[in-house]
Amino acid sequence: MNELKGNMTHPDSEVLAEFRAGLIAGRHGARISAHLAACERCADLCDQLAELSTLLAAVPAPAMPEAVTRRLDGVLAAEAAQRGQRDQRDDAERAVGDSSRHRAPGRRPRRQWDFRLVTLRVLAPAAAVAVLAAGGYGLSRIGASPTASQASRSSASSAATAAALPQARAALPSGSAGSRPEAVPAHNSLQVVTSQTNYLRITLRQQLASEMKRYARRAAGPLSPMSAPVKGCVLRVTKDTHPVTDRLIETARFQGQPAIVIVAASGRHDVAWVTTSTCSASSDHVLATTTLPGTYAP
Amino acid sequence: MPSTVPISGGEWPSDTELLRRHVAGDSDAFGELFRRHRDRLWAVALRTVCDPEEAADALQDAMISAFRRAADFRGDSAVTTWLHRIVVNASLDRLRRRAVRPVASAGEEQALEALLAHDHDPARAADIRLDIDAALRILPPPQRAALVLVDMLGYSVDDAAAILDTSPGTVKSRCARARARLLPYVAHLRGNRSAGERVSPAQGGDA
Numbered sequence: 001m002n003e004l005k006g007n008m009t010h011p012d013s014e015v016l017a018e019f020r021a022g023l024i025a026g027r028h029g030a031r032i033s034a035h036l037a038a039c040e041r042c043a044d045l046c047d048q049l050a051e052l053s054t055l056l057a058a059v060p061a062p063a064m065p066e067a068v069t070r071r072l073d074g075v076l077a078a079e080a081a082q083r084g085q086r087d088q089r090d091d092a093e094r095a096v097g098d099s100s101r102h103r104a105p106g107r108r109p110r111r112q113w114d115f116r117l118v119t120l121r122v123l124a125p126a127a128a129v130a131v132l133a134a135g136g137y138g139l140s141r142i143g144a145s146p147t148a149s150q151a152s153r154s155s156a157s158s159a160a161t162a163a164a165l166p167q168a169r170a171a172l173p174s175g176s177a178g179s180r181p182e183a184v185p186a187h188n189s190l191q192v193v194t195s196q197t198n199y200l201r202i203t204l205r206q207q208l209a210s211e212m213k214r215y216a217r218r219a220a221g222p223l224s225p226m227s228a229p230v231k232g233c234v235l236r237v238t239k240d241t242h243p244v245t246d247r248l249i250e251t252a253r254f255q256g257q258p259a260i261v262i263v264a265a266s267g268r269h270d271v272a273w274v275t276t277s278t279c280s281a282s283s284d285h286v287l288a289t290t291t292l293p294g295t296y297a298p
Numbered sequence: 299m300p301s302t303v304p305i306s307g308g309e310w311p312s313d314t315e316l317l318r319r320h321v322a323g324d325s326d327a328f329g330e331l332f333r334r335h336r337d338r339l340w341a342v343a344l345r346t347v348c349d350p351e352e353a354a355d356a357l358q359d360a361m362i363s364a365f366r367r368a369a370d371f372r373g374d375s376a377v378t379t380w381l382h383r384i385v386v387n388a389s390l391d392r393l394r395r396r397a398v399r400p401v402a403s404a405g406e407e408q409a410l411e412a413l414l415a416h417d418h419d420p421a422r423a424a425d426i427r428l429d430i431d432a433a434l435r436i437l438p439p440p441q442r443a444a445l446v447l448v449d450m451l452g453y454s455v456d457d458a459a460a461i462l463d464t465s466p467g468t469v470k471s472r473c474a475r476a477r478a479r480l481l482p483y484v485a486h487l488r489g490n491r492s493a494g495e496r497v498s499p500a501q502g503g504d505a
Contacts, residue, residue: 012478013478013481014474014475014478014479016478017473017474017475017477017478018470018471018474018475020474021470021471021473021474022470023467023470023471023474045481048481048485049477049478049481052449052477052480052481052484053449053477055430055484056430056445056449056450057449057450057452059430059450061337061338061341061450061451062340062341062344063337063340064336064337064340065350068340068350068354068357069336071354071358072332072336072354072357072358072361073329075358075361075362076328076329076332076361076365077329079328079362079365079366080325080326080328080329081325083323083325084325240325
């Protein structure tokens with residue numbers, strides 16, 4: 001063994017780690033260096049520090065789980081849809097000059113986007129709630145609707161009905177997802193549902209999930225052909241969402257006021273918009289928007 | 299991975315080009331950029347917050363923020379560095395908010411208990427990973443973020459400094475202190491290896 005030339009108090013592991021990182025130079029560094037040459041214990045500690053870095057590098061980086069991927073894809077699609085609407089609105093405002101003055105206070109053109117994005121963000125945590133509340137969708141209905149009894153019954157039979165819609169699958173034990181029955185209307189034959197549902201901002205996601213299930217069973221309310229203004233509204237609102245397949249167009253209420261609800265499939269998630277009932281091809285006023293990924297399983 | 303609409307142009311656009319298209323109004327460009335880097339970003343978020351749900355929330359915060367603030371990107375760093383910085387900041391924000399809640403310490407206690415109960419086989423890669431995951435939790439978040447970037451994900455000290463918006467010296471120092479702090483908790487992992495044997499990256503490839 002070496003002589004006592006390197007003799008000094010054993011540096012603690014933090015000092016050794018800093019020395020190894022090149023953070024200790026000069027005379028202090030030289031003393032540590034000399035000590036390491038002489039002290040087996042500290043040299044071993046240094047080896048351990050080197051091994052630790054190797055060990056850490058060997059831990060495989062986890063791939064993003066599929067559920068998280070779907071959730072974030074949905075969030076980004078909703079962001080893109082929001083931005084598209086904002087741009088569209090800006091164009092419209094430029095076209096009609098100072099129409100922004102006729103808007104409600106606090107909703108200046110550039111701020112509208114932010115306002116609605118905040119809404120979206122506030123809604124986002126509800127995704128987890130919607131999933132955890134599986135089987136209890138019927139309970140979240142607020143409005144007294146003629147189909148309320150069907151809605152509560154749907155709790156019991158939710159396995160069968162929810163399987164009709166891919167976005168509801170995550171709410172169910174795996175294996176219950178079956179083939180999609182033909183009850184889901186095709187894009188070109190889409191009709192407007194008139195329902196008594198009163199959507200609330202805070203429960204929008206859950207209510208929509210519930211409504212989609214009833215709609216799949218044609219139990220959401222009477223159907224009627226889409227009027228020209230509603231058709232224009234749908235095209236306008238979904239214009240910047242690609243690819244898009246309309247799933248549900250509904251006249252209902254939102255926070256007690258007449259509203260149009262549009263749910264469209266885009267990729268593997270659904271995007272939903274709630275607009276005022278005056279929405280048409282030439283103007284829209286989106287009151288709320290959300291995505292229905294139905295995929296966030298913790 | 300099904301990408302919704304092919305990015306036009308035929309060739310593979312650079313990150314900077316995708317971000318530029320996004321700012322110009324291309325509704326698919328940001329999604330493409332995210333798909334390109336999501337696994338790295340996920341790893342950063344997950345390792346920094348040590349909890350999959352919190353990591354998903356942090357990443358969501360970060361991506362919404364990046365989506366909206368893309369026009370602020372000035373090109374003084376790589377797009378990936380910028381994205382990583384937003385993810386790290388969102389993760390540390392999450393941790394700060396969580397630290398206010400008393401629940402936080404429960405996770406650390408569990409982590410320490412898990413470390414003390416070595417009834418598993420430290421030679422197995424999966425068990426090593428569990429141990430490392432648990433040990434990482436005991437680190438203060440800024441040290442953990444630095445160590446995760448440099449030692450676990452292989453970023454250079456300079457890149458990590460750019461991501462963490464600090465100096466290379468600070469990154470080195472945080473990493474050094476983190477390694478010293480971790481050492482007692484992972485010492486058993488090397489106990490059953492013969493002298494001189496190093497863990498090769500291939501041994502960790504079970505996921």
